[in-house]
Amino acid sequence: MSRGRRLFTMLKLAAEAHARWEIETSNHIVRNRKKLLLLLVLCLPILGVMGYTWAAGDLIGSKSAYAPAFYTPGIFFATIFIGLAAGLVTGCIGAGGGFIITPALMSAGIKGILAVGTDLFHIFAKAIMGTAVHRKMGNVSVKLAIAFLFGSLLGATGGGVLNRWIYETNPVLSDLFISLVYVFLLGFLGFYAMTDFLKLRRAGSDTKIQDPHSHGEGKPAAPSGTTGLAQKLQAVHLPPMITFDEDIVPGGNHISGVFVALCGFVVGVVAAIMGVGGGFLAFPMFVYLLGVSSFTTVGTDILQIIFTAGYAAISQYAIYGFIFYTLAMGMLLGSLFGIQVGALTTKVVKGIYIRGFYAITILAGFFNRFFALPKKLRDMEYIDISATTANIFDTAGLIIFFAIAGSFAIWVFYMFFANIKKLRGEA
Structure with missing residues (x-):
C-alpha cells in the first residue's frame, strides 16, 4: 500500500470514528x-436581532468590511442548512461532515476567523450537550490522553495566536x-476519495476499507500491525515513558510522552487554524x-477532540469576540x-453510492475554496485580474458548493421518505 493510500485510509477511518461519535x-x-x-432557549437571542441587523449594514461590518460583528437572520438560516448538510453527510456517509462547515460558513458571508471559531464552539457545544466521555467509542488511555492534550493545548494556543x-x-x-489550508486538505482528501470510489465501482465492490489494526468484528490486532516507524x-527510551x-499486548507497549506531546502539538495547531477537532x-x-x-x-482521540476544541474555542476565539453563538446553535x-x-437512510442505500457522495x-468544498482564491489574491494585489472575473470565479464556487450540498440533501430526503414504510418496519 502506497504512503498516500495509507494516509487516506487512516484519514477515512478517523472520519468514520468521528461520525460514530457525532451520531x-x-x-x-x-x-x-x-x-x-x-x-431552543439558547437560540432565542436571534429574536432580539432580527430587525436590527437588516438595517445595520456597514455600521457593524458588512460582508465586505471584515468586521467580526456582521450578522443577519439570513445567515442564521443559512447555518441551519449548513448544519443540516453536515449532519446528513455525517449520518448518511458515516464520515465527519465538519470538513465542509468552515468553507460553507465562509461562503455564507462569515469571515474565515469567525467561521473557524464558530465551528470549534459548535463541536464543543455538541460534546457538552451530549456526553463528555463516550464509553462505547473504545478504550481510553488516560496517560496517552494527558500527554497528547499537553501538546495539543499548546498547539491550539499557537494556532489561535497565528490566526x-x-x-x-x-x-x-x-x-x-484559511482558504489555502482547506484547498490543500480537501483537494487531497477529495481526489483520493473519488479515485477510491471509481476503482470500487469498476470492480463492482461494495466492501469497506479495512482497518490494518483490526481483525474481523473490530477486534484489535496483534502487535505485528505496528509500523516500522512506530x-x-x-x-527510544526518553522519559517520561x-x-x-x-489489554491487547501482554505488559503493554511503551513510548515516550515527548513524542505523544509533539503529535498533540501539531494536531492542536491544525485544529485551531481550521476550526476542526483535529481527530482526522x-x-x-x-x-x-x-x-x-x-x-x-x-x-482517546474522541476525548482529545472534546478538550482541544473546547480550549481553542474559548481561550483563542470566544474571549476575543470571534464566535457567533447563535450561528453555532443554528448549526447544532x-x-x-x-x-x-x-x-436512517443508510439502511436503504447501497454503500457504493454513499462513498460516491462522500467524495x-x-x-464541493475544495472547489468552493479554490474558486474563492482569485478574488482573495486580487484583493491582496497578488494577481492582476478584473473585479468582474474575480467575482465570476467566486460566484461559481458558491453555486457549485450549494448546488451539490442541496442536491445531496434532496436525494437523502427523497430516499428517506420513499422508504419510510420500510424504515418504520425495521424500527
Whole structure:
C-alpha cells in the first residue's frame, strides 16, 4: 500500500470514528427533552436581532468590511442548512461532515476567523450537550490522553495566536490563508476519495476499507500491525515513558510522552487554524507514528477532540469576540436533525453510492475554496485580474458548493421518505 493510500485510509477511518461519535451524541441530545429545550432557549437571542441587523449594514461590518460583528437572520438560516448538510453527510456517509462547515460558513458571508471559531464552539457545544466521555467509542488511555492534550493545548494556543495575528495584520490575508489550508486538505482528501470510489465501482465492490489494526468484528490486532516507524519510536527510551494497550499486548507497549506531546502539538495547531477537532489528523498519528491500536486510538482521540476544541474555542476565539453563538446553535439544530435522517437512510442505500457522495461532497468544498482564491489574491494585489472575473470565479464556487450540498440533501430526503414504510418496519 502506497504512503498516500495509507494516509487516506487512516484519514477515512478517523472520519468514520468521528461520525460514530457525532451520531451517538446526536441521539443522546434528541432523546433528552430537557436538552432539546435548552438548545431552543439558547437560540432565542436571534429574536432580539432580527430587525436590527437588516438595517445595520456597514455600521457593524458588512460582508465586505471584515468586521467580526456582521450578522443577519439570513445567515442564521443559512447555518441551519449548513448544519443540516453536515449532519446528513455525517449520518448518511458515516464520515465527519465538519470538513465542509468552515468553507460553507465562509461562503455564507462569515469571515474565515469567525467561521473557524464558530465551528470549534459548535463541536464543543455538541460534546457538552451530549456526553463528555463516550464509553462505547473504545478504550481510553488516560496517560496517552494527558500527554497528547499537553501538546495539543499548546498547539491550539499557537494556532489561535497565528490566526488572530494574520487577521489583525490583514483581514483579507486571513481569509486567503484559511482558504489555502482547506484547498490543500480537501483537494487531497477529495481526489483520493473519488479515485477510491471509481476503482470500487469498476470492480463492482461494495466492501469497506479495512482497518490494518483490526481483525474481523473490530477486534484489535496483534502487535505485528505496528509500523516500522512506530517500532523505532517505541525503542527510544526518553522519559517520561507511557505504557498503553495493556489489554491487547501482554505488559503493554511503551513510548515516550515527548513524542505523544509533539503529535498533540501539531494536531492542536491544525485544529485551531481550521476550526476542526483535529481527530482526522490525530488518528493516523496515533496508529502509524505512535503504534497505538485503533481500539485505543478511537476512544482517546474522541476525548482529545472534546478538550482541544473546547480550549481553542474559548481561550483563542470566544474571549476575543470571534464566535457567533447563535450561528453555532443554528448549526447544532440543523446537524441534529440531519444526522438522524442520514443515519436512517443508510439502511436503504447501497454503500457504493454513499462513498460516491462522500467524495463529491469533499470536492464541493475544495472547489468552493479554490474558486474563492482569485478574488482573495486580487484583493491582496497578488494577481492582476478584473473585479468582474474575480467575482465570476467566486460566484461559481458558491453555486457549485450549494448546488451539490442541496442536491445531496434532496436525494437523502427523497430516499428517506420513499422508504419510510420500510424504515418504520425495521424500527
